Amino acid sequence: MTIVIKGGSVVGANGVEKVDVLVDNDVIVKVGSNLAGDVSLDATGCHVFPGFVDLHAHLREPGREDTETIETASRAGAKGGYTALIAMPNTNPAHDSVTVIEFVREQARKAGLLDVFPSGCITMGRLGEALAPLAELSAAGVRIFTDDGSGVQDPVLMGRAMQYAKTLGVTMAQHCEVSALTQGAVMNECGCSSDMGVPGWPAVAEEMMVQRDIEMSRLTGASVHFLHLSTARSVDLVRAAKSEGLNVTAEVTPHHLSLTQELLKSFDPIYKVNPPLRSMDDIQALKAGLLDGTIDAVATDHAPHARRDKELSLDQAPPGMIGLETALGVVLSAVDLDPVQIAAVMSRNPARIAQITESHGRNIGVGDIANLCVVDLDAMWQVNPAKLASKSKNTPFVGRQLRGIVRSTMYRGQITVQDGEAQK
Numbered sequence: 001m002t003i004v005i006k007g008g009s010v011v012g013a014n015g016v017e018k019v020d021v022l023v024d025n026d027v028i029v030k031v032g033s034n035l036a037g038d039v040s041l042d043a044t045g046c047h048v049f050p051g052f053v054d055l056h057a058h059l060r061e062p063g064r065e066d067t068e069t070i071e072t073a074s075r076a077g078a079k080g081g082y083t084a085l086i087a088m089p090n091t092n093p094a095h096d097s098v099t100v101i102e103f104v105r106e107q108a109r110k111a112g113l114l115d116v117f118p119s120g121c122i123t124m125g126r127l128g129e130a131l132a133p134l135a136e137l138s139a140a141g142v143r144i145f146t147d148d149g150s151g152v153q154d155p156v157l158m159g160r161a162m163q164y165a166k167t168l169g170v171t172m173a174q175h176c177e178v179s180a181l182t183q184g185a186v187m188n189e190c191g192c193s194s195d196m197g198v199p200g201w202p203a204v205a206e207e208m209m210v211q212r213d214i215e216m217s218r219l220t221g222a223s224v225h226f227l228h229l230s231t232a233r234s235v236d237l238v239r240a241a242k243s244e245g246l247n248v249t250a251e252v253t254p255h256h257l258s259l260t261q262e263l264l265k266s267f268d269p270i271y272k273v274n275p276p277l278r279s280m281d282d283i284q285a286l287k288a289g290l291l292d293g294t295i296d297a298v299a300t301d302h303a304p305h306a307r308r309d310k311e312l313s314l315d316q317a318p319p320g321m322i323g324l325e326t327a328l329g330v331v332l333s334a335v336d337l338d339p340v341q342i343a344a345v346m347s348r349n350p351a352r353i354a355q356i357t358e359s360h361g362r363n364i365g366v367g368d369i370a371n372l373c374v375v376d377l378d379a380m381w382q383v384n385p386a387k388l389a390s391k392s393k394n395t396p397f398v399g400r401q402l403r404g405i406v407r408s409t410m411y412r413g414q415i416t417v418q419d420g421e422a423q424k
C-alpha cells in the first residue's frame with residue numbers, strides 16, 4: 001500500500017520545499033509535485049519534518065508500570081511527533097544488563113508505535129560504585145550510557161568509563177550534579193529559596209561536573225553528552241569546549257527554556273524537577289545557546305510520576321514532569337526557531353548524538369525509512385489532561401496557550417497519529 005503526504009512544506013537540511021512525499025510500505029519512494037497514492041494524508045498548511053528523536057525519556061518499565069509503560073510512553077511520544085526515544089536507565093531493575101535492554105526493546109517492538117533505544121547504565125545499579133558491563137552492552141547495540149537521575153560522582157570511575165567509551169565508540173551522557181552540594185534540595189538556590197526557608201540546589205553543583213567531564217573528554221577523547229543543562233555558566237563552558245573542538249554535545253528541556261524558579265513560591269511540587277527551574281538570566285542563556293548551536297538538542301526529560309507522589313509536600317515529592325506530548329508546543333512558545341532549526345534540534349542532532357541516523361533525523365529523501373511528522377507551526381492549542389496518552393498527568397502546562405501542534409506522525413510508513421489522535 002502507498003501513502004502520499006500531500007500539500008505540505010517538507011523541511012530538509014537546507015530549506016523548505018512545497019512537495020508531496022510518497023511512501024511505499026516503510027520507505028519514501030518519491031518526493032515531488034502532484035503525487036498520488038492509495039491513501040492520502042493531508043498536510044495542507046503544515047510542515048513535514050523528519051520524525052522527532054527524544055534523547056531523554058523515562059519510560060518507567062520495568063518497575064513503575066503504575067506510572068507509565070513502554071506502550072503508553074510510545075503513544076505519548078507518537079502524539080508529540082516522535083519516532084524514536086532514548087529510554088533512560090533508572091528503572092527497576094536498571095539498564096545494567098543485556099537482559100533488561102532486550103526486555104525494553106521487546107516491549108517497544110510489541111507496542112510498535114516508535115523505536116525505543118535503551119541507554120545503558122554507566123555503573124551497576126546506577127550506584128556509582130562499579131562500572132556496568134560497558135563492552136557487553138555496547139556489543140548488544142547500546143550507544144549511549146548514563147546513570148541519569150544521578151551523576152557519576154567518582155572521577156576515577158568516570159575517567160575509566162570515558163576510556164571505555166573512546167574505545168567502544170559510544171557516548172557517555174552525564175546528569176551533572178555534584179550530590180554533596182544538593183542534599184535535600186527542592187529548588188534552585190536563590191533569593192526565593194532563602195525567603196521560603198528551603199534547601200537550594202546551587203548552579204555550581206551542575207557546573208562543576210560539566211567542567212570536570214569537559215576535562216575528562218579532553219584527556220580521553222571520549223564523546224560526552226550533557227543532559228538537561230540548566231544554567232548560564234554551563235552553556236558558557238560547553239561553548240568554550242566546542243570552540244576548542246572537544247567532543248561534547250548538550251541538550252536542554254522545554255521546561256528549562258520556559259519556566260522560572262519563582263513558580264516554586266507556590267510550594268507546588270508540580271514545578272519540582274531535577275535539575276531545578278532556574279532564573280530568567282539562565283533561560284536567556286539557554287535560549288541563546290540553542291540558537292547558536294552550543295546546545296545541540298531539545299530533550300524532554302519526560303518523567304511520569306503517580307498523582308499521590310506528586311501530591312506529597314515539596315520536600316517529599318519526587319522531581320520530574322511529563323513532556324512528550326507538549327515538547328514542541330512549549331519550545332515554540334518560548335523560542336523563535338525556524339523550521340530548519342526545529343528539524344535540527346528536535347530530530348537531526350539528537351539522531352546524530354544517539355547514532356541512529358540510518359533511520360532517523362534524515363533529509364526526507366528517496367530511500368529513507370518513512371519516519372516523519374506533520375506539524376502545524378501556527379496553530380494555538382491548550383493541553384487537555386484528559387486527552388494525554390501518558391499514564392501520568394504531572395504537567396504544569398495544563399491550561400497554557402501553546403503554539404505549534406503535531407497533526408500526524410508516521411513511523412516506518414505506518415500512520416501512528418492522524419489529526420492529533422493516536423491510531424492504535
Ligand code: DOR
Nearest residue numbers: 058149273274303319320
Ligand atoms: O526531574 C527529574 N526526574 N530529573 C531526573 O534526573 C530524573 C527524573 C525522574 O526519573 O523522575
